[in-house]
Amino acid sequence: MSSILSTEQLGHSFNDTWLFKDLTLGLAKGQRFALVGYNGAGKSTLLKILAGKLAPVLGKVVQERDIKIGYLEQDPDFAGQKTVGDFIYSADNTQQLLIRRYEELLEQEHPDEDLLQELTTEISEQNAWEYEHAIKTILDRLSINKPDQLIGSLSGGQRKRLALAKLLIDDPDVFILDEPTNHLDIEMIEWLESFLTTGKKTILMVTHDRYFLDNVCTQIYELEFGKLYVYRGNYSYFLEKKAEREAENATALQKNTNLLKKELEWMRRQPQARGTKSKSRIDAFYELEDKTKNQNNKSRVELSITVARQGNKILELEHVNKAFNGVTIINDFNYVFKKGDRIGIAGRNGSGKSTLLNLITGKFSPDTGQIIKGETTIYGYYSQGGLSFKENERVLDIVKNVAEYIPMADGKTISASQLLTHFLFPPSKQYGMVSKLSGGEKKRLHLMRVLMTNPNFLILDEPTNDLDIDTLNVLEEFLEKFTGVLLVVSHDRYLMDKLSDQLFIFEGAGHIRIYSGNYSEYRYEKENIKTDAKPKEIQVKTAPLPVKNKLSYKEQKELDTLDEQIGKHEAMIASLNDRMLMLTDANELIAAANEVSALKEKLEEMTIRWMELSE
The missing domain is CATH 1.20.58 (Methane Monooxygenase Hydroxylase; Chain G, domain 1)
Structure with missing residues (x-):
């Protein structure tokens, strides 16, 4: 199968540190690859190089002639466009311009009937009605409904959704997606899954969303220590094969370490003027040393912070109401939190999930009703806003502002610097400025700060954004053992399923439904209700699934x-x-x-x- 986008001996470095060298990959038409790896491995950099946004230090990118590449970056660039409509509708696309004029005309209170008829005729002549429907569907699904809104007034989440909508409308030959599910609610993610798997789309994406990855991608590239490993299967297959590879590497590492000691002794015995016969052995030594060093450097985040004692009275919400600008966000909500509660919060973007968290933590006050907090309840609030810091603050100072020494779950006390090392911040990072950290590193530092307060009521608002899958796995291990109350807002269905056994579902108009079960159980029940509600004659008419032919x-x-x-x-x-x-x-x-x-x-x-x- 020939590649329509590939690399030849690709290499890139930052500040004299190589992210990768001699990297070779190829994307054939219809293949859907995910790129996985730890934070800082170079995933986003590789996507930028493939999209033509960054020139590699070594090697080159080869693409089939005239193919169109669509790139969704983490922080989209809107190239000076003023309004949502300016960005969505391309000036060089006749069909899009006709559709824009038609939509703008329909929004007028008294549209010009003659002009409307003229546009209708032109759209028909251009065979653009199906295209108009596709554009409208994409914009509706991603909640983009104000074409005159200024891009400068959009939030970070709205900007990401706008960039995604434009990419889907343009329908490129290759989709390069960097964290496409960030800032989408669960319904949007499920629709996007269906969109990307319809037709033979060619996709390379970075995502931390494991259900999304498993449902969309058929092959995995893993970028680790500058090397690329290919797994020809979905995410579940990748996990199995990666475990096998790491087990083999552990055996090889021990063998390499023993061999390295012998080779090191030989190297030290060599005279200054070495003969040409020993050159191959010297080269092999350095290669072996590099392999051993890389294996030893692979670390894990360790989470073992203590949990403060919790009394019988934790938190009570009585007839809580909240509205903004006359719009009801929460209507007469009641709940008494109990020990061991593990609750997921689900609902569309803007339905009021973060408002509830702000009410609980006291940032907002209810319009009516009351929120009664227990005397021993200590909140740990991991918010979407992230860290607030000054440009000249060091990473170490951020931690020391909370405490110089931190008690651990085993009774020992460690210093702020030691805790940072646990969280994979080496001394060079600790004494550097917070402003220099990557998005994922800032999220990890924010999480660490929250856990340092020894909370017994942990609130996580979209904790998965910008964290790599390895860090997420460790976070989940910690949260599974967490003995306090856990309240999670997340679009990550995998996380919701794993950590919650109860849901607060924001159904709109301020109504919050309390559901006993995890998100997959809720969706299954909802789909069954939809199926049962269908008229019988429609069910009879449904076409049977095609039966696959026997093997020749x-x-x-x-x-x-x-x-x-x-x-x-x-x-x-x-x-x-x-x-x-x-x-x-x-x-x-x-x-x-x-x-x-x-x-x-x-x-x-x-x-x-x-x-x-x-x-």
Whole structure:
């Protein structure tokens, strides 16, 4: 399958530090790849290079002639456009301009009938009615309904949704998406899943949303320590294969470490004037040293902060009402929080979720009703707004402003600097300015500050934005063991399912429904209600699912052969892994590792084909 977008020996560095070197990837038409990796691995940088927004230090990007690339960046650039309509409707697109004039005319109280008829005729002649419907659907689904609104007045979330809408309307040959689900509510995300998987769209995206990733992407690129690993399956398949690779790496690391010691002794014994015969061994030593160093540097965030004691009375909301500018946001809401409550908050953007959190924490006061907080209740509030800091503040100062020493769950006390190291902030970052941190690093620092207060009532407002999947997994492990009350607002369905057993659902007009169960259970129940409500005659008319044909003789023979070949490849890999444990020569070890890598790539291809035929 030929690539329509690919790289050749791509390399990029910042401040003399290489993010990646000799990187090779290819996107064929119809492939949907996700790019995963830890914060700082270079994912967003790689997307910018592929989109033509950044020139690589080494290598080049090759693209098929005349293909159109659409790029959604984390902080969209609106190129001086003033209004939403200016940005959405391209000046060089005749169909879009006709549709814009038509929509603007319809918004007038007394539209010119002759002009309306003229535009209607032109749209028909341009075969643009279907296009008009598609544009309207995209804008409605992403809640973009004010074409005259100034872009400068939009919030960060609205700007991201506007950029996404424009990209979907333009329908490029390749979609390059950096965190497309940020600032979308769950209904928008579910619609976007359906949109991206309809037709043979070519996609490369970075996302932390695991359900979205699993439902949209069929292959995974993992960027780790400057290398790219390919997994030919969805996210669930990637997790399984990554676990296998890391187990093998742990064995190889021990072997490499022992071999490195021997090689180091040999290097130290060498005279200054080394002969040409030893050059290959010296090169192999440095390669081995680099491999060992990279493996040892892989760290994890450790969360083990203490939880303050909680009394019987935690928090009570009695007949709470809140409105803004005459619009009811919360209407007569009652709830008594209990020990061990784990509640997810769901609802459309702007329905009032953050308002409820601000009422609970005392930032807002209710119009009527009362909120009674227990004496021992200590809030930890991770807000969407993030950290507030001065440009000249150091990372270490941000932590010391809360406490110099922090009690841990095991009873020990650690310094602010040690806690920062736990959260993967090395000394070079600790003494640097907060303003220099990446978006993900600022989020991690904000989370750490919240946990330092030893809360027993933890409130998380969209905690997954800008965090890598590895950090999210560790955060989830911590939250699963958290003994206090947990209140989570998130568009991440995976997180909601894992951490909540009850929901506050904002249904509109200020009504909040209390639902016992997680988000997937709620959606399942909702879909069943929709199905039951359909008239019987409509259900009868629904077309049956197409029945897949049986395998042809040739396909059946291929399937039988694949069974045998997969077994042989697995045996060869196992044999080579055993052999690597016995090798002491660096060159032989590297050759064997390369052979294993090639065999695994072939095995993955055969496994995918076997799955296709088996289904």
